[in-house]
Amino acid sequence: MTPPPTLSCQQVVELVSDYLDGALDPSTATLVEEHLAQCPGCATYLEQMRQTIGLLGAVREDQLSEATRTGLMAAFRDLRPPRP
């Protein structure tokens, strides 16, 4: 029987975001990697965190309203008249 991993699953899930950001100190990052290598549940959790971040990268929303935009274009014409 293999000895229990040094980090529990419950601890690893709280470190995954920092791990993905490279924000963990090297020894903790190694412990996380050792745990992930032998724990399918946490490996799935990490993968799902990656997938969630990937989805966030595809989120497109929030543009100015057409009215604000039109107002800004008019203000630009007033403040910065075309120069030859």
Place this chain on the structure above:
Amino acid sequence: MVGRLLAGDQGAFAEVVSAYSPLMLHVARGFVSTRASAEDVVQEAWLGVCRGLDGFQGRSSLRTWVLAITRNVGRRRGVADARELAWSQIDDDGDGTVDPARFRGPADPWCGGWTEAGAPVPWSPEQLALDGEALALVTSYLRELPERQRTVVTLRDVDGLDVGQVCEILGISAGNQRVLLHRGRARLRGLLEDYYNRGEVRR
């Protein structure tokens, strides 16, 4: 680009307004509490950009300069509205981000390990397809996050700013940024999981 703006090139202005306004709206939402106030902040910031162009020395990138103006306008507006978010108080209640019932208890030799029913189940490629509902789900869940978590997750993972930029714009420490990002991401993952696994009983 700065040269074209200085020359009064309206096409150039339309381009930068389209390119930077979404990110500016996200920054503004870090300081004011409604989408409408954020739009006002961005509008005022652009007017400040128009007026300040002659003094822009090009020491930073145009984007960095525009974001700094947005932050300053947002901060002022937030104070005026007395609705400024308390960035010094982080949303860390100390609890774990995953339901403790999904882990083995202290009586178990594998204490803290996933229970059989609690371990995450991989998502299918169909569930994650960007042309499917995944993107709509994550977009709507993002709006429901606590404000500070939403701002940090948006600036980092939607807009792709790095830690240093986010800390500078929001005036928070790297530690606070990490906690807010961690909790926000974990919550979004959990909401997606709840949606994908709905109907299944979790013990």
